[in-house]
Amino acid sequence: xxxxxxxxxxxxxxxxxxxxxxxxxxxxxxxxxxxxxxxxxxxxxxxxxxxxxxxxxxxxxxxxxxxxxxxxxxxxxxxxxxxxxxxxxxxxxxxxxxxxxxxxxxxxxxxxxxxxxxxxxxxxxxxxxxxxxxxxxxxxxxxxxxxxxxxxxxxxxxxxxxxxxxxxxxxxxxxxxxxxxxxxxxxxxxxxxxxxxxxxxxxxxxxxxxxxxxxxxxxxxxxxxxxxxxxxxxxxxxxxxxxxxxxxxxxxxxxxxxxxxxxxxxxxxxxxxxxxxxxxxxxxxxxxxxxxxxxxxxxxxxxxxxxxxxxxxxxxxxxxxxxxxxxxxxxxxxxxxxxxxxxxxxxxxxxxxxxxxxxxxxxxxxxxxxxxxxxxxxxxxxxxxxxxxxxxxxxxxxxxxxxxxxxxxxxxxxxxxxxxxxxxxxxxxxxxxxxxxxxxxxxxxxxxxxxxxxxxxxxxxxxxxxxxxxxxxxxxxxxxxxxxxxxxxxxxxxxxxxxxxxxxxxxxxxxxxxxxxxxxxxxxxxxxxxxxxxxxxxxxxxxxxxxxxxxxxxxxxxxxxxxxxxxxxxxxxxxxxxxxxxxxxxxxxxxxxxxxxxxxxxx
Ligand code: TSX
Ligand code: MN
Numbered sequence: 001x002x003x004x005x006x007x008x009x010x011x012x013x014x015x016x017x018x019x020x021x022x023x024x025x026x027x028x029x030x031x032x033x034x035x036x037x038x039x040x041x042x043x044x045x046x047x048x049x050x051x052x053x054x055x056x057x058x059x060x061x062x063x064x065x066x067x068x069x070x071x072x073x074x075x076x077x078x079x080x081x082x083x084x085x086x087x088x089x090x091x092x093x094x095x096x097x098x099x100x101x102x103x104x105x106x107x108x109x110x111x112x113x114x115x116x117x118x119x120x121x122x123x124x125x126x127x128x129x130x131x132x133x134x135x136x137x138x139x140x141x142x143x144x145x146x147x148x149x150x151x152x153x154x155x156x157x158x159x160x161x162x163x164x165x166x167x168x169x170x171x172x173x174x175x176x177x178x179x180x181x182x183x184x185x186x187x188x189x190x191x192x193x194x195x196x197x198x199x200x201x202x203x204x205x206x207x208x209x210x211x212x213x214x215x216x217x218x219x220x221x222x223x224x225x226x227x228x229x230x231x232x233x234x235x236x237x238x239x240x241x242x243x244x245x246x247x248x249x250x251x252x253x254x255x256x257x258x259x260x261x262x263x264x265x266x267x268x269x270x271x272x273x274x275x276x277x278x279x280x281x282x283x284x285x286x287x288x289x290x291x292x293x294x295x296x297x298x299x300x301x302x303x304x305x306x307x308x309x310x311x312x313x314x315x316x317x318x319x320x321x322x323x324x325x326x327x328x329x330x331x332x333x334x335x336x337x338x339x340x341x342x343x344x345x346x347x348x349x350x351x352x353x354x355x356x357x358x359x360x361x362x363x364x365x366x367x368x369x370x371x372x373x374x375x376x377x378x379x380x381x382x383x384x385x386x387x388x389x390x391x392x393x394x395x396x397x398x399x400x401x402x403x404x405x406x407x408x409x410x411x412x413x414x415x416x417x418x419x420x421x422x423x424x425x426x427x428x429x430x431x432x433x434x435x436x437x438x439x440x441x442x443x444x445x446x447x448x449x450x451x452x453x454x455x456x457x458x459x460x461x462x463x464x465x466x467x468x469x470x471x472x473x474x475x476x477x478x479x480x481x482x483x484x485x486x487x488x489x490x491x492x493x494x495x496x497x498x499x500x501x502x503x504x505x506x507x508x509x510x511x512x513x514x515x516x517x518x519x520x521x522x523x524x525x526x527x528x529x530x531x532x533x534x535x536x537x538x539x540x541x542x543x544x545x546x547x548x549x550x551x552x553x554x555x556x557x558x559x560x561x562x563x564x565x566x567x568x569x570x571x572x573x574x575x576x577x578x579x580x581x582x583x584x585x586x587x588x589x590x591x592x593x594x595x596x597x598x599x600x601x602x603x
Contacts, residue, residue: 094470119184256285434492472585
């Protein structure tokens with residue numbers, strides 16, 4: 001069968017057929033593989049990846065169906081400097097995104113992609129973000145020349161020919177074109193992780209809702225369904241269509257009486273968002289269940305309530321620091337069918353990383369494929385090493401995680417890593433104040449790679465690298481929602497697990513004990529009399545935060561909730577300065593909230 005015949009039996013969608021033909025013309029691959037998402041196909045791709053030494057199989061008894069990939073050391077993370085939002089006008093991308101004129105960028109991309117798949121196979125991946133039967137889901141097609149991307153996408157998104165059935169003759173899709181950017185000259189051998197770091201481009205066209213990615217095979221640069229589609233492009237769609245595409249986990253919380261509420265939460269990186277999403281509560285009778293650990297698509301429905309779906313199908317988590325101590329449910333999730341990238345390999349063909357439980361092995365093969373022993377003093381796993389694991393392998397995956405209607409969100413939680421000033425938990429005075437709190441999220445840096453450690457970095461709504469349009473307009477979109485009639489708006493909270501005492505020790509035990517904070521949030525949402533007003537928002541009333549069984553002194557507790565007006569006035573100045581970045585597109589509600597906070601602090 002010629003490849004054109006194959007294309008016609010693969011999809012009846014004329015737009016899709018013609019788009020694929022255009023890309024074949026442009027990229028000039030040796031072969032075209034129209035993906036089905038089947039098990040056989042997966043095994044075939046795995047065999048290909050083993051033969052090119054891109055991956056190695058892990059011990060099938062210890063880690064069934066699981067593999068370790070090692071990337072090029074130049075291709076280990078998302079590259080924000082190479083990420084572009086190509087809106088028609090530069091102003092619409094805003095001060096926090098890179099912008100290029102879409103016409104100029106299209107010319108650049110045409111030159112880059114011309115013949116870029118020579119000597120390679122072009123894979124065409126049909127995938128769905130969200131459950132196939134949900135009206136809130138959206139279809140994407142990713143073209144890629146990386147079989148590693150195909151195998152990873154099959155974990156992270158719903159890849160299946162069923163997607164093509166849903167797409168039908170007339171359906172629309174988000175087009176993503178990806179290449180590692182290394183055409184193979186005749187007979188030239190491939191490398192194990194082809195990439196082209198000097199020419200990396202991760203480009204979003206919000207007008208046509210299309211994505212082009214060149215030069216990287218890693219994570220969010222290459223698995224286009226996740227950050228590129230489900231956040232950057234979807235945030236534009238959400239703004240246009242009146243919904244929310246957010247960088248939020250979704251969890252269900254059940255109290256001892258069996259009453260259940262769902263929450264969504266946004267945290268900057270290195271705050272333990274995945275740990276919270278699948279936390280084991282320490283409080284008797286309380287239970288957390290996980291709907292998603294990274295992205296929430298949320299819509300108000302006919303009953304006026306906000307419902308969330310998780311558009312993803314898996315977890316793409318940072319491996320170092322993940323352990324049975326910090327996150328047992330993540331460890332169980334990655335027992336099988338998992339692709340690890342840039343972690344270390346043990347002598348018995350299992351994986352290891354810094355921060356894992358138990359004894360550190362005496363010998364490993366590190367992420368650079370070098371023999372490693374503790375005496376080297378280097379890290380055996382890259383600090384951004386990842387696991388891609390199917391979400392349905394999580395022991396506490398929520399029974400409603402694939403409910404096409406979504407789950408009703410009763411509270412939104414913002415967080416950050418703050419050693420000083422910011423209380424353990426507080427609640428916004430109203431929606432507008434809550435949106436201000438989301439816009440004010442900041443976190444202290446933890447890794448030397450981010451510049452100096454402990455520096456405050458603003459990350460509004462944890463969306464700074466993921467908003468596909470001007471962040472000032474994004475804040476406005478959130479404020480507008482609060483002005484609509486007939487909606488039951490979720491309550492908004494802020495948490496900070498990372499406050500320290502004067503000696504530099506963490507004041508709060510964190511992890512499973514965060515269930516105490518979630519309990520307080522739950523009770524506040526229920527309407528219980530648990531809060532009192534402070535200048536920064538509502539904080540727990542005396543004895544309303546359950547600290548039973550915790551060895552925590554009254555003074556300690558006081559420190560966790562102390563609000564120093566002088567320090568907060570300094571915060572306010574810092575915030576005001578940050579918001580000047582958005583110039584005339586800063587909603588006046590932000591200025592109002594800054595003024596109100598100033599007044600409350602002065603009283
Ligand atoms: O994930 C974390 N969470 C959320 C858990 C549901 N971490 C790890 C952050 C790095 C990604 C935390 N670290 C948390 C937390 O709540 N809190 C802390 C700070 C902390 C670290 C160690 C201890 C306590 C607090 N150890 C002992 O108390 C023994
Ligand atoms: Mn994320």
